[in-house]
Amino acid sequence: MRVVVDLTRCQGYGQCVFLAPDVFTMRDEALLYDLQPAAEHREHVLRAAAACPVQAIHLDRTALPMPPPGAQEPRSAASGGDGRIVIVGASLAGARAAEVLRREGFTGSLTMIGDERREPYDRPPLSKQVLTGQVPPEHTLLPRLREVDAELLFGTPATGLDVAGKRVLLADGREIGFDRVLLATGTRARPWPDAAEGALHGVYTLRDARDAAELRQALAAGPRRVLILGAGFTGSEIASVCRELDLPVTVVERGPAPLFNAMGGVIGDVAARLQRDHGVDLRCGTTVTALESDGNGRLRGARLSDGSTVEADVAVVALGSVRNVEWLRDSGLAAGVWGVTCDAGCRAVDLNGLVTDDVFVAGDIARFPHPLYEYQFMSLEHWGNAVAQAEIAAHNMVSDQAHRWPHLSVPVFWSSQFGVNIKSVGVPTFADQVVFTQGSPEQGRFVAVYGYQGRITAAVTFDQAMWLEFYQRQIERAAPFPPDFRHVGGGVDGEPVPARVPERLVAAAGATVVVTGHDPAERRASLVHPH
Amino acid sequence: MDILKQILDPAARADPYRFFGALRESPVALQDDGTYLVSTYREIVALLHDPRISSDRRNLDSAAPYEPDLHPSFIGLDPPEHDRLRRLAMRHFGPPHAPETVERLRPKMLALTTSLIDALAGRNRADLVEEVAYPLPVAVICALLGVPEEDEPRFHALADEVVETLGPGEEDRAERERAREAASMELSRYLAGLAEARGREPRDDMLSGLMTYRGPEGGMTQDEVVSTAVLLLIAGHETTINLIANGMLTFLRRPELLERLRAEPDLIIPAVEELLRYEPPVQFVSSRVALDDITIGGTTIPAGAPVVLAMAAGSRDPGHVAHPDEFDLDRPRNEHLGFGGGVHYCFGAPLARTEAQIVLNELIRRLDNPRLAADPPPYRPSAVLRGPRHLVVEYDGVAPA
Ligand SMILES: Cc1cc2nc3c(=O)[nH]c(=O)nc-3n(C[C@H](O)[C@H](O)[C@H](O)COP(=O)(O)OP(=O)(O)OC[C@H]3O[C@@H](n4cnc5c(N)ncnc54)[C@H](O)[C@@H]3O)c2cc1C
Numbered sequence: 002m003r004v005v006v007d008l009t010r011c012q013g014y015g016q017c018v019f020l021a022p023d024v025f026t027m028r029d030e031a032l033l034y035d036l037q038p039a040a041e042h043r044e045h046v047l048r049a050a051a052a053c054p055v056q057a058i059h060l061d062r063t064a065l066p067m068p069p070p071g072a073q074e075p076r077s078a079a080s081g082g083d084g085r086i087v088i089v090g091a092s093l094a095g096a097r098a099a100e101v102l103r104r105e106g107f108t109g110s111l112t113m114i115g116d117e118r119r120e121p122y123d124r125p126p127l128s129k130q131v132l133t134g135q136v137p138p139e140h141t142l143l144p145r146l147r148e149v150d151a152e153l154l155f156g157t158p159a160t161g162l163d164v165a166g167k168r169v170l171l172a173d174g175r176e177i178g179f180d181r182v183l184l185a186t187g188t189r190a191r192p193w194p195d196a197a198e199g200a201l202h203g204v205y206t207l208r209d210a211r212d213a214a215e216l217r218q219a220l221a222a223g224p225r226r227v228l229i230l231g232a233g234f235t236g237s238e239i240a241s242v243c244r245e246l247d248l249p250v251t252v253v254e255r256g257p258a259p260l261f262n263a264m265g266g267v268i269g270d271v272a273a274r275l276q277r278d279h280g281v282d283l284r285c286g287t288t289v290t291a292l293e294s295d296g297n298g299r300l301r302g303a304r305l306s307d308g309s310t311v312e313a314d315v316a317v318v319a320l321g322s323v324r325n326v327e328w329l330r331d332s333g334l335a336a337g338v339w340g341v342t343c344d345a346g347c348r349a350v351d352l353n354g355l356v357t358d359d360v361f362v363a364g365d366i367a368r369f370p371h372p373l374y375e376y377q378f379m380s381l382e383h384w385g386n387a388v389a390q391a392e393i394a395a396h397n398m399v400s401d402q403a404h405r406w407p408h409l410s411v412p413v414f415w416s417s418q419f420g421v422n423i424k425s426v427g428v429p430t431f432a433d434q435v436v437f438t439q440g441s442p443e444q445g446r447f448v449a450v451y452g453y454q455g456r457i458t459a460a461v462t463f464d465q466a467m468w469l470e471f472y473q474r475q476i477e478r479a480a481p482f483p484p485d486f487r488h489v490g491g492g493v494d495g496e497p498v499p500a501r502v503p504e505r506l507v508a509a510a511g512a513t514v515v516v517t518g519h520d521p522a523e524r525r526a527s528l529v530h531p532h
Numbered sequence: 533m534d535i536l537k538q539i540l541d542p543a544a545r546a547d548p549y550r551f552f553g554a555l556r557e558s559p560v561a562l563q564d565d566g567t568y569l570v571s572t573y574r575e576i577v578a579l580l581h582d583p584r585i586s587s588d589r590r591n592l593d594s595a596a597p598y599e600p601d602l603h604p605s606f607i608g609l610d611p612p613e614h615d616r617l618r619r620l621a622m623r624h625f626g627p628p629h630a631p632e633t634v635e636r637l638r639p640k641m642l643a644l645t646t647s648l649i650d651a652l653a654g655r656n657r658a659d660l661v662e663e664v665a666y667p668l669p670v671a672v673i674c675a676l677l678g679v680p681e682e683d684e685p686r687f688h689a690l691a692d693e694v695v696e697t698l699g700p701g702e703e704d705r706a707e708r709e710r711a712r713e714a715a716s717m718e719l720s721r722y723l724a725g726l727a728e729a730r731g732r733e734p735r736d737d738m739l740s741g742l743m744t745y746r747g748p749e750g751g752m753t754q755d756e757v758v759s760t761a762v763l764l765l766i767a768g769h770e771t772t773i774n775l776i777a778n779g780m781l782t783f784l785r786r787p788e789l790l791e792r793l794r795a796e797p798d799l800i801i802p803a804v805e806e807l808l809r810y811e812p813p814v815q816f817v818s819s820r821v822a823l824d825d826i827t828i829g830g831t832t833i834p835a836g837a838p839v840v841l842a843m844a845a846g847s848r849d850p851g852h853v854a855h856p857d858e859f860d861l862d863r864p865r866n867e868h869l870g871f872g873g874g875v876h877y878c879f880g881a882p883l884a885r886t887e888a889q890i891v892l893n894e895l896i897r898r899l900d901n902p903r904l905a906a907d908p909p910p911y912r913p914s915a916v917l918r919g920p921r922h923l924v925v926e927y928d929g930v931a932p933a
């Protein structure tokens with residue numbers, strides 16, 4: 002059977018661990034679990050799923066005692082009830098969208114195109130329980146929440162999109178027509194810039210199941226030292242796994258602290274202490290300048306910007322991601338290094354900034370305006386965002402203008418590292434100050450609240466996830482910062498401090514836009530690709 | 533008369549639900565005694581996760597009419613004290629350190645259930661509260677804590693007294709609290725003796741664990757162990773009795789449901805969840821205090837005011853669930869307030885769930901043609917921990933285990 006926990010919702014009640022201890026495990030509040038437990042655990046998993054106080058545990062439809070009558074019925078008789086819908090990108094966002102389309106009453110033909118050969122699977126475990134060996138890499142398939150009855154074209158990359166002709170072009174030459182299309186091709190790992198060095202035996206990146214299987218093997222072989230380039234979430238989680246496996250590990254981070262880009266310097270410092278307390282050799286404000294070969298095509302070590310060297314036989318390049326937009330190059334959509342721009346209803350925007358009608362976007366590839374954050378466009382590489390956006394996109398694909406939903410959910414992210422459940426709500430980099438409202442870094446458990454120009458914009462918890470939804474409401478109603486209310490366990494670290502967030506990142510080198518023409522009728526934007 | 537008073541009236545015990553619709557019309561309602569009664573799902577959930585709500589009665593504005601001598605247990609404390617004590621208690625009961633404790637008790641629970649039901653054979657009438665719903669959870673919590681079951685007569689009346697004096701309402705609170713305090717005091721003296729003995733000669737039980745564990749965060753003082761043990765001993769059975777009794781009552785009122793459950797034992801899993809929503813053993817959370825002015829549901833609860841959460845009304849809020857007053861086994865995603873929420877989420881929830889699943893399934897499977905001798909049955913007086921005092925059933929026989 003298949004299981005997935007919506008860790009965006011999970012508040013760490015641990016009921017699942019009590020009732021199915023062979024499937025779910027917990028360290029403090031960090032929950033890890035087997036996504037495909039053996040049949041003998043079925044009853045335990047059913048009990049766990051039923052008991053979850055926030056109903057965050059999702060199972061294969063077929064694993065339930067019986068399909069609840071009524072639950073499978075379409076929720077609304079949608080206006081776009083038939084026709085042809087094509088989904089490109091068959092991972093979290095794509096799979097969830099397919100299910101929602103059917104839930105919403107879409108009865109037409111549905112096609113899913115994906116360049117991976119496997120059924121849709123879950124990525125977060127790849128840098129956690131899969132790397133520790135707790136769960137085999139092939140045990141990460143996403144549960145099928147309902148029957149989708151779709152034509153599955155797996156292992157076939159899309160190479161082009163013809164918006165006017167309503168066709169998706171495939172690498173094998175086929176053309177798939179659509180009435181509406183959903184773009185959900187996500188991101189891939191940013192490769193090491195020097196291709197030859199990146200190809201050395203022992204150098205890895207981590208994005209898909211195959212990457213995880215290979216890296217797991219490399220870690221299980223007991224390398225002398227693992228070098229991790231980049232201390233974002235992925236790099237930090239891999240470092241955590243290395244320490245759990247008792248492997249010496251060096252982490253090299255360009256910024257002043259781990260997680261700095263996502264959460265700023267205050268929490269970054271806490272994360273740095275966490276890493277060092279667990280024996281990570283952490284080098285911040287430093288970059289790797291070269292990966293070195295042993296002369297036989299194997300990694301021997303690396304040179305760092307401070308002139309030092311690190312000897313390592315495994316290196317993981319965790320320098321963020323690149324959006325899978327190349328196939329959209331001639332589509333006329335606003336697709337570039339920033340992703341595919343869309344409106345809050347997930348409708349793609351064309352190069353001129355005009356909203357299109359039949360092209361929708363969801364997941365890591367999407368770039369959308371968020372009203373809570375001054376309508377700034379944002380791309381969120383969060384599990385919860387992919388799910389929420391897939392729901393909105395799918396609903397809007399089969400709804401008429403009057404019944405469309407906006408994507409207004411407050412971003413929620415989680416990570417498990419060094420036994421700590423880290424969660425955030427809101428946009429922590431949208432801040433000028435931070436204050437610890439509950440607990441403290443010294444206790445290892447806390448709530449940190451972020452403020453921007455006098456209002457609350459985000460909160461980060463370490464092992465205090467239960468409070469998060471309160472702060473989410475504070476963000477939604479733009480409550481004043483610093484919080485001035487009296488509350489339990491308050492006043493430990495009372496004073497707000499500067500948030501030390503990164504300068505808002507300017508999109509890296511890549512496609513840019515130029516505008517030509519004079520009359521309003523002929524002014525047009527077009528993409529310029531660097532060579 | 534305000535609605536709270538009507539609900540508290542013993543005459544309303546058999547069906548408090550008929551008042552909840554009117555109650556929910558004002559999600560946060562000021563009662564005559566100064567209590568703010570919250571009855572809608574969304575507002576209750578919000579307050580359960582609101583750090584401005586305290587569980588420590590010492591924060592009440594109306595200066596405590598009675599200063600308790602006893603160390604409060606974690607249920608009456610706030611973070612970080614609450615968290616520390618709960619973590620120390622959890623260490624011997626569940627994850628992350630003892631995740632298998634409840635699962636390991638399963639065979640013992642089944643064996644106990646089997647012998648209790650065996651004893652119903654050879655006659656056609658039994659009181660399921662006295663003979664099954666009460667003795668099982670008592671035996672289990674005694675075994676878990678390390679309290680000799682033979683001492684049951686010593687703590688039974690005291691535990692009842694503590695439960696019956698729980699609110700809600702402020703009017704006779706001082707009096708009730710004094711009575712509760714006296715009963716708790718005596719229970720504490722009893723458990724203190726046991727705790728000391730376990731401290732000297734530890735065994736494989738929670739009392740021993742609580743007395744002897746010392747970690748990076750330190751351990752519990754003896755006072756803390758005793759107040760924790762009093763809490764767990766009482767909460768460990770007083771609520772589960774109601775869950776089991778309310779369960780049988782609900783099933784016996786619906787023969788077609790009984791049939792379905794008999795045919796498909798797995799369905800007891802959603803059935804117990806639906807019971808927790810539909811006939812929850814804990815109807816109110818009656819002891820919260822606002823630490824600051826909190827504006828919610830169109831009302832501002834002033835700092836220092838007592839807050840009561842009507843969990844049973846929230847779980848039947850039509851704004852949260854479809855056809856809330858129907859018992860529906862097939863409810864998808866049944867999110868309810870049966871065990872509360874937030875940091876005070878019921879400590880013993882997995883134990884209560886497991887016990888209820890086992891006992892109810894065995895009763896359904898083994899009792900031949902069971903039927904209620906009286907409907908409604910007589911109820912225990914408490915409106916907070918609500919359940920039948922007796923549940924007399926008639927049956928044609930008892931199938932072998
Ligand atoms: C190792 C790892 C750990 C993570 N941990 C967390 C976490 O702890 N918490 C959290 O909130 N989020 C986490 N995430 C992020 C989360 O997994 C992503 O947000 C989510 O997978 C996004 O889903 P998606 O469907 O938009 O994109 P993806 O999952 O990237 O899927 C896109 C799919 O499209 C396919 N594709 C690409 N191009 C084409 C093409 N031209 N034609 C056909 N198919 C194509 C890709 O192969 C892929 O299968 C993690 C991600 C990774 C990789």
Ligand code: SF4
Binds near residue numbers: 010012013032052054
């Ligand atoms: S909230 Fe999280 S930890 Fe608790 S039962 Fe649900 S999934 Fe498990």
